[in-house]
Amino acid sequence: MDTKRRTGRQLKSADSAGSGSRAPRLSEVLAESIENIQGELGYSPDLKVRKVEIGVENPVQAAALHLSGLADKTSVNEFVVGSLLLNTDGWAQEYEDSSPDLPALLLSRILEVGEAEVQEDWNDIMLAVLSGDTAILIDGYTLAIICETRGGETRSVEESSSQMVVRGPKDGFVESVGTNVSLIRRRIRSSKLRLEFMKLGTETKTHVAMMYMKEIANEDLVEEVRERLNRIANEEVLESGYLEELIQDKTFTPFPTIYNTERPDVVAGNLLEGRVVVIVDGTPFVLILPAVFTQFFQSAEDYAQRFDIAILMRIVRYVSFIVLLLGPSVYIAFTTYHYEMIPTTLLINLLSQRENVPFPAFVEALLMEGAFEILREAGVRMPRAIGQTVSVVGALILGSAVVEAGIITPIMVIVIALTGIASFAIPAYNMAIAGRIIRFAFLLLAGMFGFYGITLGLIVLVAHMNSLRSFGLPYLSPFVPLSVMDQKDTILRLPVWLMEPGQSPQQIRAEMPEFKQVTSGHESELAPLIKKNENRGKQPKGEGEAK
Incomplete structure (x- = not known):
């Protein structure tokens, strides 16, 4: 594997040194921009190009490009291409009369997709297309409108196969970083929950999310995790295990110093304890750090049982x-x-x-x-x-x-x-x-x-x-x-009301309404039962034992 990588780098450097050609970029000519993107991807057959015309009397050529396996076809067809085709008659005359900025007009009045932005950098455009977004190119402009259309086939949320419990939640993380973030947010509905995205791997451009609780997590810990992640310069990051080896304090030890889990409830509990969570796209295993020895002997079921x-x-x-x-x-x-x-x-x-x-x-x-x-x-x-x-x-x-x-x-x-x-x-x-x-x-x-x-x-x-x-x-x-x-909460697990500040069961019962207040309006139904209990209490001890 290492030999192949070295050979690839040598060929790449020799190629760039020999050719002397400049890097591909967007052109004002639509056909050249499409050709550059297709050439950058090796004329891959899964790159789909849909050309449209904007305007009636003086139509402007445009094209929507996406990778069929990564983009959601419904979003592309209905909210991107459909918006450009169905809404043309309504604003074409206005555009031809006033000649406004066409990309701004598309963003503000035409495109029905939830998230869209104008992007001019070539690398950012290619990364968006490779991530499943749709790029709209317009003839006469050296920019692209990036529309959020990520989708494709993903695994549904299922029970964790490596950390099963008898009592407790049955959902587990999947290989989508967006889905995993949503599973955590469903459990922690707090404005203190912070989320940061970054891309790691010079070739894979893997989406990595870092989550922590503001005012609960230590700021020095958050900064240390952020710095260690940003220092990673590897070509590939395909699994959270790659990051675990690169950011852990000590490598030559049999003991794991970073905890990983497939369970959203475990991640939510650790976030509330002040830990930092790292989520890697493409794997259901989420990293929790820092970790201590006793943490590896705790199960999610410990907090669901007595x-x-x-x-x-x-x-x-x-x-x-x-x-x-x-x-x-x-x-x-x-x-x-x-x-x-x-x-x-x-x-x-x-x-x-x-x-x-x-x-x-x-x-x-x-x-x-x-x-x-x-x-x-x-x-x-x-x-x-x-x-x-x-x-x-x-x-x-x-x-x-x-x-x-x-x-x-x-x-x-x-x-x-x-x-x-x-x-x-x-x-x-x-x-x-x-x-x-x-x-x-x-x-x-x-x-x-x-x-x-x-x-x-x-x-x-x-x-x-x-x-x-x-x-x-x-x-x-x-x-x-x-x-x-x-x-x-180490070897022993005390009751929850002893571990966290709050009311004890005695205090909760002391604040409950009196029996008479609870039973108001039901005196006629409860009268026979109350009378029977009073008579039972007046029975002599010997008589009660005989019965």
């Missing part, structure tokens, strides 16, 4: 991450170096299982981990209809086969299976991948030094995490540095 259920689920996720990191390595350390810590009965069973196994526990773990990763990757790449079936069946057959062949002990199969299941309990896919990578380092340390190696690895891991920053924010905050007030 707080006690959310606390339980979060504890399960943190325990699953510990099992993912240390499960196989702890087993290796026990059975290789510290078997005296294993209960005698269990130790006898383990030794009896290892009688016919030719490999040590470390090699067993590597073999099973490698096989499990292959099955996981195969299940992702295969067609969805059979991918999960092949993964499950393959794991069952492979596990039973290696045990019967005497290559792996049954307890090792259980440990690796539990570790693999624990990786799926983490909401953020990139954090689960980080845990899978670090797990192999702990396997090596446990195989060489036992618990001493695991302890050394944990010290290095915590030190490395403590050195990470995400746009200046410590990665382990609010634990390091410790902030007691920010512990309301």
Whole structure:
């Protein structure tokens, strides 16, 4: 790929040096302008040119150009070409008598399209056409009227496939930056919500949107994000992952320092917390920054369920991450170096299982981990209809086969299976991948030094995490540095009325009208019920218990 790019640059520079021809531009002659645009696009067949005549006695030639796959055909036909054809008779005589500025007249009285502007720069005109807009060229003018007609085939809003929830909103982002912005605005109807557009990629000219909440987001953070995005000078920006690598604080770390999501409700919540959101056209994954370690263990469902259920689920996720990191390595350390810590009965069973196994526990773990990763990757790449079936069946057959062949002990199969299941309990896919990578380092340390190696690895891991920053924010905050007030929504998720300023349920109930005010006008209906409750309260204790 790099060789092709270098070769392309060399040919391009040699071409420009040899030809000496000036860059294409708009001409006062309509035919020359159309020819220049067609030549710039390599005479592409999807470039549609619709020529019209403006005026009756002295008609003026004009043309509307658009790319059929990117522009909305209805907008082009009805609001651009239709406006020029249907409204000609009404204003043609006025134009011929007074001879006003024709482009200004088209903008003010003729074109029915919602957004239109006059553009004279060649690069801006080409970018508009390549983005799906329609360019109107007029004979005798070296300018173009750009009409907003972007459309084409897009995916409809569907539920997120990577971050599914049982309770909560079911809509997810799509590949259109305009649609994604609208999904966010539906949730935050505030004038403080700010939106900035920019184009990144010298060749792709990808539309990138940056959103933040004025007076909530830190101004230094917003400026830092803006500067990092503007410094990007790559030829292509095709996915938000390109930006993630270019703007993150530290590259050589397995831990993700920028959060990505497909869920509009997650983005809205983070915007209200003061974070900055980056939306890239062409991908449903939106970047949220800065990000901290605890953020990757939070799910959108935590705020849709009761707080006690959310606390339980979060504890399960943190325990699953510990099992993912240390499960196989702890087993290796026990059975290789510290078997005296294993209960005698269990130790006898383990030794009896290892009688016919030719490999040590470390090699067993590597073999099973490698096989499990292959099955996981195969299940992702295969067609969805059979991918999960092949993964499950393959794991069952492979596990039973290696045990019967005497290559792996049954307890090792259980440990690796539990570790693999624990990786799926983490909401953020990139954090689960980080845990899978670090797990192999702990396997090596446990195989060489036992618990001493695991302890050394944990010290290095915590030190490395403590050195990470995400746009200046410590990665382990609010634990390091410790902030007691920010512990309301980390491992635990307290009730909403304790996390945010507002009324508590007791205060809300205290401000509700009295029972008599609520039931006014219904005394006759409620009288039998009230009398029955009063009589029940006057019954002797013994009589009530007997009934």
